[in-house]
Amino acid sequence: MISGRGLGRRFGERSVLSKVDLDVERGDFLLVTGPNGSGKTTLLRLLAGLLAPTAGTLEVAADRGRIGFLGHEPLLYRELTALENLDLYGRLYRVPERRERTGMLLERFGLWEARGEQVSTFSRGMVQRLALCRTLLHDPDLLLLDEPFTALDAEGAELLHAELADGAPRTRVVASHQPERIAALATAQLALA
Amino acid sequence: MTGYIADAAALARKDLPVELRTRDTVPSMLLFVVAALVVFHFALPAESSRLAASGMLWIALLFTALLALVRAFVGEREQGTLDGLILAPCDRSAIWLGKTLSVLAFLLFAEAVALPAFALFYEDVTWELVAGLALANLGIATVGTLLGAMAAAARARELLLPLLFLPLAIPLVVGGVGATVADDPGRYLAFLGLYDLIFAILSWASFEYVVTE
Numbered sequence: 001m002i003s004g005r006g007l008g009r010r011f012g013e014r015s016v017l018s019k020v021d022l023d024v025e026r027g028d029f030l031l032v033t034g035p036n037g038s039g040k041t042t043l044l045r046l047l048a049g050l051l052a053p054t055a056g057t058l059e060v061a062a063d064r065g066r067i068g069f070l071g072h073e074p075l076l077y078r079e080l081t082a083l084e085n086l087d088l089y090g091r092l093y094r095v096p097e098r099r100e101r102t103g104m105l106l107e108r109f110g111l112w113e114a115r116g117e118q119v120s121t122f123s124r125g126m127v128q129r130l131a132l133c134r135t136l137l138h139d140p141d142l143l144l145l146d147e148p149f150t151a152l153d154a155e156g157a158e159l160l161h162a163e164l165a166d167g168a169p170r171t172r173v174v175a176s177h178q179p180e181r182i183a184a185l186a187t188a189q190l191a192l193a
Numbered sequence: 194m195t196g197y198i199a200d201a202a203a204l205a206r207k208d209l210p211v212e213l214r215t216r217d218t219v220p221s222m223l224l225f226v227v228a229a230l231v232v233f234h235f236a237l238p239a240e241s242s243r244l245a246a247s248g249m250l251w252i253a254l255l256f257t258a259l260l261a262l263v264r265a266f267v268g269e270r271e272q273g274t275l276d277g278l279i280l281a282p283c284d285r286s287a288i289w290l291g292k293t294l295s296v297l298a299f300l301l302f303a304e305a306v307a308l309p310a311f312a313l314f315y316e317d318v319t320w321e322l323v324a325g326l327a328l329a330n331l332g333i334a335t336v337g338t339l340l341g342a343m344a345a346a347a348r349a350r351e352l353l354l355p356l357l358f359l360p361l362a363i364p365l366v367v368g369g370v371g372a373t374v375a376d377d378p379g380r381y382l383a384f385l386g387l388y389d390l391i392f393a394i395l396s397w398a399s400f401e402y403v404v405t406e
Contacts, residue, residue, distance in 0.1 A: 050276055065282025073273030075280075079211040091203045092281035094196070118214065134277070 001026045001061045001142065001171050002047060008055030009042050016042045018055070022190055024171060026141075029164070029185050032175040034192030040175035041072065043192070044146045047173060060142070062171075065093055068140030070148055074131035078120040082111055082130050085119060086137060093138035105133040109159055124151040132160060145174045149181060157181070197290075200283040204291025205298070211268065212299070218264045222257050222303040227310050229253035234314040246315040247322070247373040251366050254307060254326070255333070255359075261299045262337040263354050265292055266345035279404060289338055289400035296341075297334040304330070321382075325372035328385035329365045332392060336361050339396040342403050364388050 002024035009017040017039035024030050032040050045051040047060055048069040060067075069075075076085045083102065090098035106112045109129040119127060128151045135143070149157050164172060165185055174182060179189075212218055233249040269275035278288050304326060308318050337358055344354040368388065371381035 048280060050279065063282065064280060067280065069276075069280055071273070071276070073276065075274050075277030076272070077207065077211060077268065077274055078272055079214045079268075080207060084207070084210065088203060088207050089277065089281065092200055092278070092283045094282070 001028070002030075002059070002173070004046075004053075004056065004058045006056035007043070007046065007053050007058055009039070009046060009051060010054045017046075017192075020056070020190075020192070024173065024188070026171055027169050029172045029174070029187045031179055031182060031186035031189045032173060032192065033177065033179045033189065034175075035177065038192035040177075040192060041146050044069070044071065044144045044173065044175055047142075048144050062140075062142040065138065066141040068135040068138065068143045070131055070135040070145045072146060072150075074119075074127050074134070076119050076127065076130060076134060079118060081116050081118055082106065082122075082133075083115040085130065086133060089134050089137055095138050101137060101139075102133075105136060109133050110155070125153050125156055128152055129156055129159075132163070136163065141170060143170055143172045143174075145172070147176055148174060149176065149178065161185075197284055197287055200287040201290035201294065204278070204288060205294035208292070208295035209298075212295075218261050219299055219302055222260050222299060223306050225260060226253050226257040226303050226307045229256070230307065230310045230314055243316060244370075244374050246311075247370050250307070250311050250315070250322075251329075251369050251373075254304065254329075255362055255366060257303050257307070258296075258300055258333045258337060259355055259358065261296050261303075262333075262341040262358065263344070263351055265296055265338055265341035267350075270345040275404060285401040285404060286397050288404070289342070289397060292342075293334045293338045293396075296338055297330055300330045300334060319373070321378040322373045324382055325369040325378070325385065328372075328382060328389055329369045331389040332365045332385065333362065335389065335393040335396045339400055339403060342400065361392075 002022060004020060004022045007017060007020040008015065020043065032043060034040050042051065046053055046058060048067055049064060086102040087098065090102055095101055106115050109132060111126065111129055114126065119130065122130065148160055152160060161182065164182060176182065230253055233253065237245055237249065279285065312318050340354060340357045344350040344357060347353045365388065368381045368385040372378040372385065375381055
């Protein structure tokens with residue numbers, strides 16, 4: 001599903017990723033590890049198509065609309081409510097039975113009661129839960145998650161863990177500097193230096 | 194095509210609650226345009242011509258529009274939501290169209306206040322002025338939204354946007370003032386229409402390259 005050869009990315013004079021090779025098959029769970037500044041975020045943004053590589057070749061066999069991306073930013077409008085945010089993304093992603101799917105995800109991630117509140121009033125953990133709802137809303141084939149456990153409490157982390165362990169035929173690439181949480185789920189590991 | 198319009202409408206519609214809750218853009222536009230018209234009223238000599246009054250109105254409206262344009266993509270850039278929109282499977286030009294529609298709505302709202310103020314301080318509002326404004330609004334919103342997206346990525350966006358936008362807006366001022374004061378406004382209105390058509394196509398076609406690598 002993903003094939004990268006000699007991947008590299010520079011920002012001006014600074015190289016943040018170089019000579020990365022990776023192959024990810026459909027249904028695989030790739031755990032990307034590495035210290036801060038090793039290029040985990042850049043790699044995920046390359047895979048999402050938000051950045052173009054400055055070296056090497058990359059092929060991702062998933063349409064733009066079939067990728068679920070969670071980065072450092074939640075990609076949510078702070079002034080809109082949780083429901084309004086998911087409704088907007090649901091429309092743009094042509095999610096069938098949008099309202100039911102939105103309601104189900106909000107219930108699953110414990111945000112149903114807060115659905116009518118503006119995201120600006122949410123705690124960081126609630127924002128992360130809502131960002132996960134947004135990422136999963138269109139039932140993506142390829143899930144790209146960058147430090148997804150950030151700010152989640154034990155319950156939230158458990159919910160995310162269950163989602164990642166779900167048997168859905170989904171390819172998952174997760175970057176984390178706390179790999180012990182999900183190492184058992186991973187089918188492959190890529191350590192960036 | 195239906196999906197494209199629906200995407201643009203959904204993107205435009207979300208700007209309304211955002212603006213109602215933040216009140217970042219429209220109140221500053223209203224305050225600016227009324228204040229500018231009041232100041233110009235006292236700055237112009239009493240015997241000033243209709244030409245001068247029309248010119249002042251167009252200057253005030255152009256700078257009022259800049260307030261909307263400079264804020265147009267700030268939320269998307271600062272909150273990172275532009276990435277979310279870029280990742281969505283909708284046509285990226287629908288993002289431009291949606292934002293153009295919301296900028297247009299803000300401009301119309303400001304002009305709904307500015308025109309009565311103009312009538313109060315200067316002279317009657319004519320159909321030529323309204324027609325010129327309607328066409329100029331389209332040009333301002335289409336070009337300005339594209340440039341607003343470019344400028345929003347820069348740290349000095351408040352400086353960059355006027356530098357990019359004002360030279361391109363000169364034809365709009367020429368056409369708008371011409372339509373308002375000339376004996377034959379049709380020629381100027383046609384010029385504004387042509388400007389709108391050309392720049393709408395250019396902006397629509399180039400937006401994707403502005404927001405992606």
